[in-house]
Amino acid sequence: xxxxxxxxxxxxxxxxxxxxxxxxxxxxxxxxxxxxxxxxxxxxxxxxxxxxxxxxxxxxxxxxxxxxxxxxxxxxxxxxxxxxxxxxxxxxxxxxxxxxxxxxxxxxxxxxxxxxxxxxxxxxxxxxxxxxxxxxxxxxxxxxxxxxxxxxxxxxxxxxxxxxxxxxxxxxxxxxxxxxxxxxxxxxxxxxxxxxxxxxxxxxxxxxxxxxxxxxxxxx
Numbered sequence: 743x744x745x746x747x748x749x750x751x752x753x754x755x756x757x758x759x760x761x762x763x764x765x766x767x768x769x770x771x772x773x774x775x776x777x778x779x780x781x782x783x784x785x786x787x788x789x790x791x792x793x794x795x796x797x798x799x800x801x802x803x804x805x806x807x808x809x810x811x812x813x814x815x816x817x818x819x820x821x822x823x824x825x826x827x828x829x830x831x832x833x834x835x836x837x838x839x840x841x842x843x844x845x846x847x848x849x850x851x852x853x854x855x856x857x858x859x860x861x862x863x864x865x866x867x868x869x870x871x872x873x874x875x876x877x878x879x880x881x882x883x884x885x886x887x888x889x890x891x892x893x894x895x896x897x898x899x900x901x902x903x904x905x906x907x908x909x910x911x912x913x914x915x916x917x918x919x920x921x922x923x924x925x926x927x928x929x930x931x932x933x934x935x936x937x938x939x940x941x942x943x944x945x946x947x948x949x950x951x952x953x954x955x956x957x958x959x960x961x962x
Contacts, residue, residue, distance in 0.1 A: 832895035840953040887948040
């Protein structure tokens, strides 16, 4: 069943690739899967920095967000795009800190969670929040996923690209039950939730949780 879902995901990713006219023209990029469209700079951001696998489909219209002082935003399955036209490039579009927001919706103050004692061999240590990010197999796992995905912007180091896309880890990796009812190794970041699915094919063992859907459904 999981392999079938992954095949479908790959097919949808190919289907979501826009034509040259949609990519460079004024028309929105629409997805029949949810009935919503991306517009303007959000299209370029979605296409450039991860597309379906990282952000998922849009789940609402682009509109001002009251909780962000009217900032123009758009909610997606795994993210919230925020338009900040006064920022210097490449920061006209920023990602909401949905990992932090969802933990707070659940009543979890991550700042008060136990910090790890220090770096672990072979792991990526973040002194800022006191957590390691580790691989679960040789060359494959949460650490490698964090390091190999990031904001594709000129002038940034590989570390800075990954930090801009996902942020710092807010928890250690631990078993949790996700929104689909699966109990999986999970680690929360400022802008994402990583889930380890060891029975999936190699390229799909790390999946991102649907934080956009979850925060959107429970916002006040």
